[in-house]
Amino acid sequence: MATEITIDTGTNELLCVIRDRVAIITLNRPEVRNAMSDELTPALRNMIKACGENPDVGALLITGAGTAFCAGGNVKGMGAHRDPKRLAMSYDQKVADLQERQRLLTGALVSVRKPTIAALPGPAVGAGLALAMACDIRIAAESAFVSTGYLRVALSGDYGIAWLLTRLVGTSRARELMFTSDKVEARRAEAIGLVNRVVPDAELQQAAFALARSMAEGPTLALRYMKDNLDEALLFDFTTARDHEAERLVRLTTTADHKEAVQAFIDKRKAVFKGS
Numbered sequence: 102m103a104t105e106i107t108i109d110t111g112t113n114e115l116l117c118v119i120r121d122r123v124a125i126i127t128l129n130r131p132e133v134r135n136a137m138s139d140e141l142t143p144a145l146r147n148m149i150k151a152c153g154e155n156p157d158v159g160a161l162l163i164t165g166a167g168t169a170f171c172a173g174g175n176v177k178g179m180g181a182h183r184d185p186k187r188l189a190m191s192y193d194q195k196v197a198d199l200q201e202r203q204r205l206l207t208g209a210l211v212s213v214r215k216p217t218i219a220a221l222p223g224p225a226v227g228a229g230l231a232l233a234m235a236c237d238i239r240i241a242a243e244s245a246f247v248s249t250g251y252l253r254v255a256l257s258g259d260y261g262i263a264w265l266l267t268r269l270v271g272t273s274r275a276r277e278l279m280f281t282s283d284k285v286e287a288r289r290a291e292a293i294g295l296v297n298r299v300v301p302d303a304e305l306q307q308a309a310f311a312l313a314r315s316m317a318e319g320p321t322l323a324l325r326y327m328k329d330n331l332d333e334a335l336l337f338d339f340t341t342a343r344d345h346e347a348e349r350l351v352r353l354t355t356t357a358d359h360k361e362a363v364q365a366f367i368d369k370r371k372a373v374f375k376g377s
Contacts (some may be wrong), residue, residue, distance in 0.1 A: 104120070105118050105119070105120045106118060106119045106120075108124075108148070108151075110144045110147070110148055111144050111147070112140040112141065112144045113129060114128075114129050114130050114138060114140045114141040114144065115127070115128060115129055115140075115141050115144040115145055115148065116129050116166075117148050117152070119152075119155075119157065119158060120310075121314045121317060121318075122157065122158060122159035122160065122314070122317035122318065123158070123159065123160050123161075123162055123310060123313040123314050123317045124148070124152035124155070124158045124160070124161045124162065125162045125164070125310070125313075126145070126148050126149075126152065126161065126162065126163045126164070127163075127164050127165065127166055128141060128145070128163075128164070128165045128166065128170070128171055129141075129165075129166045130166070131165070131166040131167025131168070131169065132167075133172065133175075134165075134167075134168075134169035134171070134172035134223070134224060134226075135165040135166060135167070135169050135170065135171045135172060135229070136171065136172040136173060136174065136175050136176075136229075137171070137173065137174050137175060137228060137229075138175060139184070142202070142206065145206065146202075146205040146206050146209065149161070149206070149209045149210050149213065150205075150209055152213075153209070153212075153213040153214070153215065156376070158215065158317070159215060159216075159316065159317030159318065159319070159321060159376075160215055160216040160217070160218065160313040160314070160316045160317040161213060161215060161216070161217045161218070161236075161313075162217075162218045162220060162309055162310060162313040163217070163218070163219050163220070163232070163233075163236060164219070164220040164221075164222065164306065164309065165221075165222055165223070167222070167223070168222055168223040168244075169222065169223035169224050169225075170219065170220075170221040170222060170223060170224060170225040170229055170233060170245070171224075171225055171226070171228070171229025171230075171232055171233070172224060172226050172227070172229055173226045173227025173228040173229040173230070173250055174227055174228050176254060199259060203259060203260050203261065206232070206260060207231050207232060207235040207260045207261050207265075208261070210232070210235040210236065211235050211261075214324075214325040214328055214329075215317075215321070215324065215325070215328075216237050216238070216313070216316040216317075216319075216324060216328075217235075217236040217237045217238070218236055218237065218238045218239070218240065218309055218312060218313050218316075219232070219233040219236040219238070219239045219240070220240050220241075220305055220306060220309035221233060221239060221240065221241040221242060221245040221247070221287075221296065221305075222242050222245065222302070222305055222306075223242065223244060223245050223246075224245065224246050224247065224248070225245070225246075225247045226247065226248045226249075226250040227248075227249065227250035227251060227262075228259060228260045228262070230247050230248065230249060230250070230262060230266075231258075231259070231260035231261055231262040231265060232260070233247070234262070234265035234266065234269060234295075235260075235261070235265060237328070238297045238312070239295070239296040239297055239298075240296065240297060240298045240299075240300060240305065240308060240309045240312065241287040241290060241291070241296040241298070241299050241300075241305075242287065242299070242300065242301070242302040242305040243287055243288070243299055243300070243301055243302055244287070244302050245287045245290075245299075246284050246285055246286050246287060246290070247284075247285050247290055247295060247296075248278075248282055248283065248284050248285065249262060249266070249278050249279050249282050250282050251279070251282065252279070252280065252281065252282040253282050258279065262279075263275065263279065266278060266279065268335060269294050269295055270293050270294050270295060274293055287299045318374065319374060320356075320358040320359070320362065320372075320374045320376075321358070321374065321376035322353060322356055322358060322376065322377075323353055323358065323359075326349040326350075326352075326353060329345075329349065330342070330345070330346050330349065333345055356377060357375060357377045358372075358374045358375065358376065358377065361373065361374060361375070362374075
């Protein structure tokens, strides 16, 4: 029977448990479709950092309570209910504040050197979509949908959404989705590359956890280097990226996990990796 460890996130708006080396992080404001808040967002930033650095965690699974993933920012907080502290900031202070919050959320999530999976039980909108796209893999329930959403509130986007969207679906499609804020149903999202898999609603959490657990059981260093290679594919020319791949592979040939994988193949058994 799997051992489950409950992690104190500091707020009921975010839940976290570690089960079979998978950190399951749940946005828990179902009454507002798990929209970001001044309690949820800092806690989420902390959990991404803590779980990313925890050697007992092999993969991160981020999901939402109820029938939504994340509706993005708090729209009410953009109007008459704006935070008075932020209202008092100068323009430069507001820019620096948002840049720091972005760096510690989607920036930190992209930087995690472990597999990250977003499980979408329902809508992922605006910054919520950026959060999902900052994960390595997205699995959506059949009833889920995504939308950039910013056009509807006359804003241009944040948390790296334009960068993430362009790399997932291409320039033309990204512009269409940003300029229209169209609702993209799960099956279409799968067809254009926004999500990796679509499963029946009732199977979402089980399917997402099974995938996360299979990765968490994998060779930690190899997965880390795979992420480095894949990230560099967006940054470097072919020759540089290829040479870096060679360096990492040769390093991995000296690891205990590689030796275990080879021996398990010879023995016709499942490998047991130690992350070394």
